[in-house]
Amino acid sequence: MTRLNTTIHNNPFLLSPAGKDYLWGGRRLKDSFSKNIPLTPLAETWECSVHPDGPSVVASGSFQGKKLIDVIRDHPEFLGTHPDTRYGLPILVKFIDAYKDLSVQVHPSDEYALKYENSLGKSEMWYVIDAAKGAKLVYGFKRNISKETLRKAALDGSIEKYLNRIDIHPGDVFYIEAGTVHAICEGALIAEIQESSNLTYRLYDYNRRDKNGNLRELHIDKAIDVANTKSSTSPRQPMHVLKYQPGYSSTLLARCKYFQVEKIRINTEHVRDMADYSSGSTSFEVLLCIDGCGSIFGDNFFLNFIKGDCIFVPANSPDLKLHGKADMLRIYC
Numbered sequence: 001m002t003r004l005n006t007t008i009h010n011n012p013f014l015l016s017p018a019g020k021d022y023l024w025g026g027r028r029l030k031d032s033f034s035k036n037i038p039l040t041p042l043a044e045t046w047e048c049s050v051h052p053d054g055p056s057v058v059a060s061g062s063f064q065g066k067k068l069i070d071v072i073r074d075h076p077e078f079l080g081t082h083p084d085t086r087y088g089l090p091i092l093v094k095f096i097d098a099y100k101d102l103s104v105q106v107h108p109s110d111e112y113a114l115k116y117e118n119s120l121g122k123s124e125m126w127y128v129i130d131a132a133k134g135a136k137l138v139y140g141f142k143r144n145i146s147k148e149t150l151r152k153a154a155l156d157g158s159i160e161k162y163l164n165r166i167d168i169h170p171g172d173v174f175y176i177e178a179g180t181v182h183a184i185c186e187g188a189l190i191a192e193i194q195e196s197s198n199l200t201y202r203l204y205d206y207n208r209r210d211k212n213g214n215l216r217e218l219h220i221d222k223a224i225d226v227a228n229t230k231s232s233t234s235p236r237q238p239m240h241v242l243k244y245q246p247g248y249s250s251t252l253l254a255r256c257k258y259f260q261v262e263k264i265r266i267n268t269e270h271v272r273d274m275a276d277y278s279s280g281s282t283s284f285e286v287l288l289c290i291d292g293c294g295s296i297f298g299d300n301f302f303l304n305f306i307k308g309d310c311i312f313v314p315a316n317s318p319d320l321k322l323h324g325k326a327d328m329l330r331i332y333c
Helices: 068-074 110-116 147-156 158-162 220-226
Strands: 013-016 018-020 044-048 091-098 104-106 124-131 136-141 163-167 173-176 182-184 188-195 201-204 240-245 248-255 260-266 271-273 285-298 301-306 310-313 321-332
Touching (some): 136 173, 147 158, 173 248
Antiparallel strands (some): 091 188, 104 182, 104 201, 271 321
């Protein structure tokens, strides 16, 4: 499929992800999302990232071949004027293929992370793209648990009886606030939107060993420091229709102080003007295609996209239009 872009600097551009070969990953990102990354397994792709542990690279247009972080450094106006962008791109966008269970883990708040790790913490949102029959996730605890009991259970392996396991289905949305003990489980294919951080404390990992035969590192003391040990309520996020027109719909999936996420659906028989919710706004946008294909275009600019593609839209982009038959996640501040 032709992917054409002009040399105008503030046009949207495709991103190429960094890949991660964590031991719990599978092949679905290669087979279903055309991720041509020479890693086996392919557990995660960091689609839009300026984090040094996995920077994404521009894959089209006048910045092709440059790291996204370098482009933003040279063009800070691409981020817009929202206060959350004053220190750089505040979000990280991933695809996650859980062929096996991920570790039971927790992320710290910004305050804790800045004090002890010189890093941001991590709150995140999951959108379930697909889920095998019976697939689940871990979200907090069935009932209140003391930190002393949690420590003992993490060490002796009895922690699983305390975990709150929830059935998941395609289209489910979950907001995982910092401090929530959680895990993505076998059979889930997830789009994750999170703070720009790679700080994770493993609480329990089923006594698994890495490729060198060593037990995977745990961070029990820090995990217990930051964990919310109260019983958990339903984590599913209600969805709110923002806009509906023939050929186009927009649904709010999540809104927090770090990011906002909408699901947009376009139909190939219609073209929708993006000017009122993208170009000229106070925030960059990231468009993540989770199904279908289409094009984004404007005066002297045209770019095709397919399932699995990630597009960065600078805050000062010209008026744009979308055309195609696709489902996309729209992420912004």
